[in-house]
Amino acid sequence: MSAGTMVKTGTLDKVDLKTLISVTADTIAAHAEELTALDQAIGDGDHGLNMKRGFEAVRAEADTFATKPLPDALKAIGTKLVMTVGGASGPLFGTLFMALGKEISAEPDRANLTAAFGKAIEAVAARGKSQVGQKTMLDVLQPVHDALLQGKTGLEITDAADNAAAATVPMKALRGRASFLGDRSIGHMDAGGRSVALLVRAVAETIEGQA
Amino acid sequence: MSNVGIVIVSHSPLVAEGTADMVRQMVGDEVPLAWCGGNGHGGLGTNVEAIMAAIDKAWSEAGVAILVDLGGAETNSEMAVEMIGEPRAHKIIVCNAPIVEGAVMAATEASGGASLREVVATAHELSPS
Numbered sequence: 001m002s003a004g005t006m007v008k009t010g011t012l013d014k015v016d017l018k019t020l021i022s023v024t025a026d027t028i029a030a031h032a033e034e035l036t037a038l039d040q041a042i043g044d045g046d047h048g049l050n051m052k053r054g055f056e057a058v059r060a061e062a063d064t065f066a067t068k069p070l071p072d073a074l075k076a077i078g079t080k081l082v083m084t085v086g087g088a089s090g091p092l093f094g095t096l097f098m099a100l101g102k103e104i105s106a107e108p109d110r111a112n113l114t115a116a117f118g119k120a121i122e123a124v125a126a127r128g129k130s131q132v133g134q135k136t137m138l139d140v141l142q143p144v145h146d147a148l149l150q151g152k153t154g155l156e157i158t159d160a161a162d163n164a165a166a167a168t169v170p171m172k173a174l175r176g177r178a179s180f181l182g183d184r185s186i187g188h189m190d191a192g193g194r195s196v197a198l199l200v201r202a203v204a205e206t207i208e209g210q211a
Numbered sequence: 212m213s214n215v216g217i218v219i220v221s222h223s224p225l226v227a228e229g230t231a232d233m234v235r236q237m238v239g240d241e242v243p244l245a246w247c248g249g250n251g252h253g254g255l256g257t258n259v260e261a262i263m264a265a266i267d268k269a270w271s272e273a274g275v276a277i278l279v280d281l282g283g284a285e286t287n288s289e290m291a292v293e294m295i296g297e298p299r300a301h302k303i304i305v306c307n308a309p310i311v312e313g314a315v316m317a318a319t320e321a322s323g324g325a326s327l328r329e330v331v332a333t334a335h336e337l338s339p340s
Contacts, residue, residue, distance in 0.1 A: 046256060053252070082259050082290055086250040088283035090259060091290035127286065176282055 015207050017073055021062040025055040027202040028195070038191040042178040046087055047191040054085035054093070070108070074101030088176065089192060092128055092137060099123035114148040121145055134174035135185065137192035140164040144200055154204035158197075165189060165197040215321040215330045216243035216269035218277045219314050220262055220284045222255045224248035230278070230311050237315055238322040245269035257284045262291035266303060274302035274327030276334065278314040302327060308334035 028035075028051050036048030058065070058080050065073045078098030082090050103116035121141045125131055132142045143164040147157040166189065173185035176192075217234060221227035227248030234244055245268035250256025262277075269275055277292075279285045288305045295303065304327060306313055313334040320333040 044255070046250070046254065050250070050256075079294075082294070086252070086256045086258050086287075088286040091286045094290070127289070 018062045018066040023202045023206045025059040027198050028055040041188045042185045050085045050087045054081045057084040069106045071101045095123050095127045130175040135171040135190045137196045140193040140196040154208045158201045158204045161197040161200040165193045168193045215273045216271040216275040217318045218265045218269045219246040221248040221280045230314050234318045238318045241322040242318045243269040243271050257287040259291045276317050276330050277305045278310045280310045304331045306334040308337045
């Protein structure tokens with residue numbers, strides 16, 4: 001099967017959730033210092049460590065999560081992130097997974113995944129009282145959703161996420177701690193957006209690899 | 212206790228505890244009061260589990276007003292309220308007010324037997340918007 005076909009047309013049910021958990025935790029751990037450095041520039045500098053703590057906590061219970069149907073597993077992962085990440089990222093990333101779990105079916109096709117992802121983004125926006133264009137994780141989530149809608153391949157979706165994260169650099173922060181800096185927030189990548197791009201890459205590559 | 216409870220949530224345990232001391236000086240034991248601060252791992256930050264525990268500790272059937280400092284404290288407090296769920300969630304309000312002044316003013320209002328709505332309104336009067 002060619003790269004991207006799985007993401008484009010297929011389902012997630014062939015993908016081993018334990019592997020997905022492991023790969024995402026590996027990615028966050030490998031980039032924890034980079035994420036912290038991004039957050040130190042325009043935030044409170046705890047993003048990398050917080051995300052690493054949360055994803056390691058999820059990894060520690062991967063066996064339990066993997067026995068659950070996908071919706072329940074995602075909800076449980078979201079709850080675990082809420083309880084362990086700390087900082088505003090906990091509720092925001094936790095809400096992303098919890099809402100995804102609430103909307104997704106046990107064996108999602110592309111349409112269901114896309115719709116569920118859209119609802120999850122709405123939930124994150126409500127949780128953070130934010131919207132696209134404010135230099136937040138939403139500025140990466142939304143382009144990923146657009147790429148899903150447009151039937152893009154996993155590789156194209158990953159590129160869209162990376163480009164969107166890079167596009168936060170010239171933006172002025174209007175939400176979160178970075179907004180205190182006003183114009184001085186310009187010129188730095190949003191750490192939450194970078195985390196989303198890293199997670200998207202890990203998930204897309206894993207799904208394609210197992211297709 | 213029938214008076215509205217007050218919960219103080221700061222990124223710093225020192226700020227939270229100090230604010231609670233100032234509240235106690237005003238209202239003594241007439242108001243259920245709890246505070247939490249820190250990320251649960253020795254660093255600055257806020258923690259949903261600790262906030263839920265503080266709400267439990269300060270619980271009153273008249274409701275609970277939460278005073279927060281920076282954004283993450285607000286987001287985590289709102290998450291905690293959602294996780295506590297009904298029938299209690301609608302009796303818990305995260306205030307938009309400066310943490311120290313808001314806590315002292317809200318607690319003073321609460322000590323007189325004011326409703327949750329009155330307590331929260333008193334705190335909100337301190338905010339410019």
